[in-house]
Amino acid sequence: MDIAIINTWLLTFQGDNLGIIQDGALGIEDGKISYVGSTDGFNYKEADRIIEGTDHVAMPGLINGHIHTPLTLLRGGAQDLPEIEWMNKGILPLAMHMTLEDLICGSKLGVLEGLRTGTTTFAEYTINAVDILEKVYLPWQVRVVATEMINEVGFGRTHLKPIDLYEFDRSKGENELKRAQELFQKFRSEELVTCMYGPQALDMVSLDLLKTIKEQAIEQNAGIHMHVAQGQRERLQITGRYGKNASTVKVLHKNGLLGPFLLAAHCHDTNEKERELMVKEGVKMVACPSAIGMIDGIVPPVGHYVELGGSAGLGTDQAAGPGSHNLFREMRTASLLTKTLHRDPTVLPAWKALQLATIGGAKILGIASKVGSLEVGKQADVITLNLRHLHLTPTVSRPFRNFIPNLVYSTNGTEVDNVIINGKVILSKGKFVNIDEQAIIEEANIRAKRIFESASEDWKKANSKLVKYTQEGWL
C-alpha cells in the first residue's frame, strides 16, 4: 500500500447521504482507493506513508466545475461595476495586454490557490488550453477537465455599445474549433485529462458553428461546456439577433442544442419554465455564485435547479470578479446567497453544498465513475482538513456532528493540510511538495505590474466607473 490515512472522520459521499465514518481509514494503492472503512481491522502498518488523521476530516478532493485560471492574474481588476460595463470596459482593456506567458502564469496562480484550498479537479475553460495543460496541469499532475474556448467575435469590441450586434467571424471560430480538436487529439488518452468542447456563449458563436460542434461532441462522446444565459449583455445580443421574444434557452432548444451533452454555466437569465425544460432535457448546470453575485448582482438559480432534480455543481469562474478560487468559500457563498434568494434558511444546507462540490461536480463533468466520492476502485483524489483551528472549534460528534456545517460555514480553506491527486501527494502538512509557491507569487507580481501599466491608457479610455473612483481616492 502506498498511503494509509487512519483514525480520521471520513466523509465518503457514498450512497444517499454523506457516508460518515467515525475512526475511519483509507488505503491508497497504485493511484486508486484500495480501502475505505474503519481503522479497526485495517492492516495499514505496511503502508509506505501513514497519515495520522486524529482531529481531521478526510473527504474527496473538491471539484471546480467552471474556472478560467489564466485570468487569476487580473485579480482585483474589475468589480463593483455595472454589469453592462464589466466585460468590455472593465476586464477586456486589461486582458488584451496579456501574453501567452502571462496566461500560463495566471493559470499557475489559480491552480495553486485551488489546490491549497482542497480542489483536485479543475474544469478549465480557457484559450490556449494545450499550452495551459502542457505547462501547468501535466507537470503538476493535477486533474483537469479541459475546454478550449471557441468564439467568432474578436476582442476589439470595446468601442461597441451594448446594443450593437457583434459581427461573427466564421474563420476565427473554425480556427478555434481546430485548436479544440488538437486538444482532444493530444490529451484524450491522458489519465488526468478529460476534454470538452467550449463554445463561449450563444451571443458569441453562430448557430451554424454550434451545430457543427454538437455533432463532433456526440461523435466523440464528449460534453459541451458553455456559458448559458449570462444576463443583460447577452440578452441584448440574442433579442437583437433572433427577435424580441428570443432567449438563449429558447434558441438552444429550438435548434436541438439542449441535452445531456450540455454543461450550462451560470444560467441566471433563465426563468423557471426554462429551467424545467433544461432539467427535463438532462442539461447539467454549474453555478458560480460569487462571480455572478459580484458581476451581475444576481444569485444563480442553483437552488431551484437542485429542487427540480437537476444535476448541478459549483465553480469559481475567474478571479477578477469574485476574487477567489477557494471552493470551501464558494460552498458557503452558494448556501447563503441561495437562502436569501429563496428567503428560506433551510435551502441548500451544508451537506447539500458539500455534495455539489464533490460528487455533484463529478457528475456534471461526466467523471463520477472515477472521482467525487471515496470508494474502493476509484482514483485516489483525497483531501484532509485539520479541525484544530480557532475558527473550527469546538468539534463535537454527539448528538450530531457540528463539524459538518462548520466545514461549509466556518472554514477559510487553510485547514486543508493534505491534498492527494491520483494517489500522489501534492500538498503535505500544508506545504506544497514540489511547487515553489513564493516563486510563482513573485513572477505573478512582476507580470501583473507590466500588464496593468501597459493597459493603463486603454483602461482610462474605456472610462469605466472605476476610473472615477480611483481619482476620488477610493481605489
Add this chain to the structure above:
Amino acid sequence: MDIAIINTWLLTFQGDNLGIIQDGALGIEDGKISYVGSTDGFNYKEADRIIEGTDHVAMPGLINGHIHTPLTLLRGGAQDLPEIEWMNKGILPLAMHMTLEDLICGSKLGVLEGLRTGTTTFAEYTINAVDILEKVYLPWQVRVVATEMINEVGFGRTHLKPIDLYEFDRSKGENELKRAQELFQKFRSEELVTCMYGPQALDMVSLDLLKTIKEQAIEQNAGIHMHVAQGQRERLQITGRYGKNASTVKVLHKNGLLGPFLLAAHCHDTNEKERELMVKEGVKMVACPSAIGMIDGIVPPVGHYVELGGSAGLGTDQAAGPGSHNLFREMRTASLLTKTLHRDPTVLPAWKALQLATIGGAKILGIASKVGSLEVGKQADVITLNLRHLHLTPTVSRPFRNFIPNLVYSTNGTEVDNVIINGKVILSKGKFVNIDEQAIIEEANIRAKRIFESASEDWKKANSKLVKYTQEGWL
C-alpha cells in the same frame, strides 16, 4: 517612540476617502498614534520596535459592532433551520446547558478568532458581562464596548408555540438592569472599556422597563444597544401584544425610544419608511449579514440604510449561525448579499465595506474620537496584512490599487500578521504574543463535548429538523 511601522501601504480612513498613503509610516507612543505619513522624512530609527511593512497594508483595527462571543462555544450547533425553530428548538436547548465557566471559555474562543482576523474592538452583548470583562477582555487588554443583556423572559420557553406570548417577569428585568449598572460602575473609567445598556428586544422587554433604561442611559450619556425588528418570531409577539398593525419600529417611535442614543441591530423586519424614520431620528444601525442570512434567509437592509445617509457598521453576531467572527469575511458577505438584494453590482463596493468595518463601526459605537481611523492623537489600534499570499496575488498600484477590492473580496483573515491595541502588540507575525491558542482550543473542545452531550435529550425532545437530518446521515 514605542513602535514604528514603515515602508507600508497605509489606509488611514482620514477624510472623505480611504486616505491611501504609499510608502507610508506610522508611529506609536504611549498607546497613541504619534505619526502618520510618508516613511520618507520619518525619524523612526529610535523606535523600540520597527515593523517592516513592505508588501503589507496597515490600517485601523476592525470594529465588530455586534457580537455574542460566549455563544462561540456552540458553533455549528444550529443552522439550516426554519427561522421560527432556530432559537427555541435549535440554540436554546444547547445554551441552557452552559455554565458561567463555559460562557467565559466561549468568549475567549470568539475573541481570539476575532483578534486573529484583525478585530481590535468588540461590541460584546452578553449575559454575565462583568465576568466576561474580568476574565477575558481586561486580562488580554482588548478594547470592548460592553453590554449586559436585559430581558424579562425566562429561558424556559421551549414548550411555547411561536404564537404564545412570552410572559414578562419584571423582577428578572430589574435584576438584570442592576447587573448592567454594576457593569457601568466597575468599568466606566477603564481605558479599554465603553459601556452600553442592552435591552434584548421589544418582544423580550416591557415598554415600562425600556423607558426606565432610556432615562438612565441619557443621564449617563451612554448608548442603548438593542436587537430591533428581528423577523417573524419577534413580529408575532409584537402584533400579539400591541395590535395587528403594530411593528417594532412603530412602537419604539410612539414611545420616544428612537433617537441618537439607539444602536439598532439587524433591523431586517423594517420597511423603507421605517428606515427613513430611523435615519431621521439619528438611530445607528449594525448589520450582521452572515447571521441574518443564515438564520432568517434575509439580507439585512444595510445597503438601504447607507444610501439614506444613516450611520452603520458590521457585526458577526454569534457563531452558531454564521460560523465565524471574521470581519474580513463579513465585509465580503455584506457586499455580496447587498449587491444581490439590490440586483446591482455597484452597491456596497469594497471601499464602503472597509469603511463600515472601521470608522463606521467606531461611529455607531460612539468611540470615533478614539479609534476607527489612523490619525495622530487617536488610540493606536492598528493591524497589518501581508499581501504576499497566493489568494491576494497579484498586487498592483497603477493605474489603480487592485489590493483594495482584494482586501474585501479575497482575504480569508489569515493575512493579518500584526494586531496592536492601544499601542500593545497582541499578535506578532501571525502569533499571539501572550495567549496560548492551543490550550483554549483544547478547553473549548472538552467543554463543548460536555454541553452537547448533556443537552442531548433536550435537543432531541425539542425535535428541530436537525434531529431528522442527523438520523438520515447528513449531520
